[in-house]
Amino acid sequence: MDPIRVFQPASPSPKPAKTSDGGFAAPHNPHGGEAFHHHHSHADGSRHVRDHHLLNVEHLSVSFRMYDPDEPFFRAKRRLVNVIDDLSVSVHEGEILAIVGASGSGKTLLADAIMGLFEPNALVRGTVYFDGELMDAQRLAKVRGRGISFVPQSVANLDPLMKVGRQVQGFGRRGGTRAERVRKQRELFERYGLAPEVADMHPFELSGGMARRVLLCCALMESPKLIVADEPTPGLDLDLAVRAMDDFREFADAGGGVLLVTHDIELALRVADRIAVFQSGTVVEETAVASFASPELLAHPFSRALWHALPEHDFATVFEEEAIENPLTISGTEKELAVL
Numbered sequence: 001m002d003p004i005r006v007f008q009p010a011s012p013s014p015k016p017a018k019t020s021d022g023g024f025a026a027p028h029n030p031h032g033g034e035a036f037h038h039h040h041s042h043a044d045g046s047r048h049v050r051d052h053h054l055l056n057v058e059h060l061s062v063s064f065r066m067y068d069p070d071e072p073f074f075r076a077k078r079r080l081v082n083v084i085d086d087l088s089v090s091v092h093e094g095e096i097l098a099i100v101g102a103s104g105s106g107k108t109l110l111a112d113a114i115m116g117l118f119e120p121n122a123l124v125r126g127t128v129y130f131d132g133e134l135m136d137a138q139r140l141a142k143v144r145g146r147g148i149s150f151v152p153q154s155v156a157n158l159d160p161l162m163k164v165g166r167q168v169q170g171f172g173r174r175g176g177t178r179a180e181r182v183r184k185q186r187e188l189f190e191r192y193g194l195a196p197e198v199a200d201m202h203p204f205e206l207s208g209g210m211a212r213r214v215l216l217c218c219a220l221m222e223s224p225k226l227i228v229a230d231e232p233t234p235g236l237d238l239d240l241a242v243r244a245m246d247d248f249r250e251f252a253d254a255g256g257g258v259l260l261v262t263h264d265i266e267l268a269l270r271v272a273d274r275i276a277v278f279q280s281g282t283v284v285e286e287t288a289v290a291s292f293a294s295p296e297l298l299a300h301p302f303s304r305a306l307w308h309a310l311p312e313h314d315f316a317t318v319f320e321e322e323a324i325e326n327p328l329t330i331s332g333t334e335k336e337l338a339v340l
């Protein structure tokens, strides 16, 4: 039986807390190293090892504790809102898995869960294996930046007080000398069209697209096995977005794995090996990129709607015809589970 683990932070924890050296600190761990609770003990002493996958996410569920905003606080009932529901995905060595889906469908929550970043009101269940090893919140925090690199969706993940050059260099600190890190940072800046003087700027001085490129450079500074990239391209010119995709492809071809969350299906189809179509917190279809050649090859109505929404296809009519559950709204993500 698969081990089921529950993560239940008891006190507020900032998402990616910044450290003074520009790396992300481990999240506050309210359970002093026991952030995950075993539901099952493994008396047989079985080692939790899986082969051939860099990343296995199995039966992931994420819920949030919420108060009903319409009730006065003394009567307010807490309830659980389930956002991710029994989700499983895997990334192999040498592979790019793209996650596409509507806004609010839980893509960022998946990325955050893999990175071991949890909101204080989140309740996370499920199993994550990285490189064959069963992970818990502490281990995920440990491999963050040392095995799994993260390109976060929010540029707020940059340290506002530190010059961006130093921040990027800080990400490579585990390997090489300072001079090598500086050289690599400069190479990456040049590759992504960031002028040398950008290194001396603070995040607030950057445009959105520049900040996103800096985040990308941070992830590429490291030598990870897996890159988790959450919307790495908005605000980038097409040629830079394509360059980022090419870099991911090159990284995967060298044996790495990439989990790429993106709104941009066209870009995803360009580089990914497989596409996982997300709707309302779960994968409704996982398929080879080749299936997106024609809607007949796609099994789920939402995947077909995405196909028709591609610029080279005529999307309007199909959305009307197949106006199933209006795929572009987030209704349906909030499944009320329980009144606490």
Ligand SMILES: Nc1ncnc2c1ncn2[C@@H]1O[C@H](COP(=O)(O)OP(=O)(O)OP(=O)(O)O)[C@@H](O)[C@H]1O
Pocket (backbone or CB within 6 Å): 064, 083, 101, 102, 103, 104, 105, 106, 107, 108, 109, 110, 119, 120, 121, 122, 153, 330, 333
């Ligand atoms: N701390 C939280 N408490 C309650 N609900 C939350 C919390 N964090 C996220 N959510 C909800 O979870 C849902 C999924 O959010 P998520 O950011 O994962 O979506 P997404 O697919 O990444 O969307 P986008 O494409 O816009 O980035 C949203 O409805 C969001 O409001």
Ligand code: NI
Pocket (backbone or CB within 6 Å): 107, 108, 109, 153, 230, 231
């Ligand atoms: Ni997101």
